[in-house]
Amino acid sequence: MAQYAILLYGKAPADASGLTPEEIEAHGRHGEDVERLGGSFVSAFALQPSTTAVSIRADGVTDGPFIDAKEVVAGGYVIEAPDLDTAIAIAKLNPAIQQGGGVEVRPCLG
Amino acid sequence: MALYAIMLFSPAPADPADASPEELAAHERAGAEVERLGASYVSAYALQPSTTATGVRGDVVTDGPFIDAKEVVAGFFVIDAPDFDTALAVAKANPATQYGGGVEVRPVLDGFPKPE
Numbered sequence: 001m002a003q004y005a006i007l008l009y010g011k012a013p014a015d016a017s018g019l020t021p022e023e024i025e026a027h028g029r030h031g032e033d034v035e036r037l038g039g040s041f042v043s044a045f046a047l048q049p050s051t052t053a054v055s056i057r058a059d060g061v062t063d064g065p066f067i068d069a070k071e072v073v074a075g076g077y078v079i080e081a082p083d084l085d086t087a088i089a090i091a092k093l094n095p096a097i098q099q100g101g102g103v104e105v106r107p108c109l110g
Numbered sequence: 111m112a113l114y115a116i117m118l119f120s121p122a123p124a125d126p127a128d129a130s131p132e133e134l135a136a137h138e139r140a141g142a143e144v145e146r147l148g149a150s151y152v153s154a155y156a157l158q159p160s161t162t163a164t165g166v167r168g169d170v171v172t173d174g175p176f177i178d179a180k181e182v183v184a185g186f187f188v189i190d191a192p193d194f195d196t197a198l199a200v201a202k203a204n205p206a207t208q209y210g211g212g213v214e215v216r217p218v219l220d221g222f223p224k225p226e
Contacts, residue, residue, distance in 0.1 A: 003155075005155055005186075007176065009176050009177070016219055041222075042153075043188070043221070044221055044222055045113070045188055045219075045220070045221030046220050046221060047115055047217070047218060047219060048216055048217040048218070048219050050216070052216055052217055053215065053216045054198060054214070054216075055213065055214045055215075056202055056204075056212050056213050056214075056215075057207060057212035058208060058210075058212070061198075061202075066119050066181070066212055066213070066214035067119070067177055067181060069177045069179065071176070071177060073183075073214075073216075075219075076186065084164075088164050088166070092171070094166075097166055097168060098168075102166050102167035102168070103165070103176065104164065104166075104175055104176035104183075105163065105164045105166070106160070106162060106163045106164075106183075107157070107158040107162050108155050108156070108157060108158070109156040109157060109158050
């Protein structure tokens with residue numbers, strides 16, 4: 001088994017308080033998808049909206065997300081899965097995809 | 111104490127194999143800074159380069175990172191810290207800011223594992 005990070009993106013500012021009860025429930029149910037497809041959760045985090053972000057570059061500190069884009073990171077989780085295909089199959093079931101955002105899957109180095 | 115996520119960004123493709131021994135050593139040293147500043151690690155991940163990324167948007171699956179930008183996520187960690195200013199101090203100590211990239215700090219709404 002290997003570890004894969006799944007990053008969730010939502011339309012800026014990705015404010016979770018803007019989610020409907022149905023959307024929140026869909027995220028809760030996604031946990032079952034992970035197990036059903038042969039993966040398991042290692043860690044997970046949901047972030048406060050991107051309006052709370054502070055970014056740091058060599059030339060200074062700024063308010064807001066590091067990358068200025070239509071979509072921002074909303075959270076992420078790390079799963080243990082047998083292979084990348086399984087991790088992608090799990091990621092494709094993430095409700096963020098149906099909520100105007102999307103996901104990115106990356107193998108973890110360590 | 112509260113949880114804060116610190117996301118590391120590097121110029122694409124953020125390949126750790128390209129990091130110099132000095133840069134890797136600087137990351138090791140930054141790890142020790144976390145404790146010195148009064149925070150502790152909850153989880154930490156370095157990612158494979160963004161050339162290994164798969165993006166999913168609606169029904170479309172694409173190779174490459176979700177957001178097409180000069181810099182990409184290189185890794186992230188979650189810390190338990192007394193306040194945002196401490197999290198910011200930890201983030202500032204991260205060497206990513208000195209190697210062409212940078213970091214983003216955000217309070218965590220909810221997550222696990224929970225700190226001990």
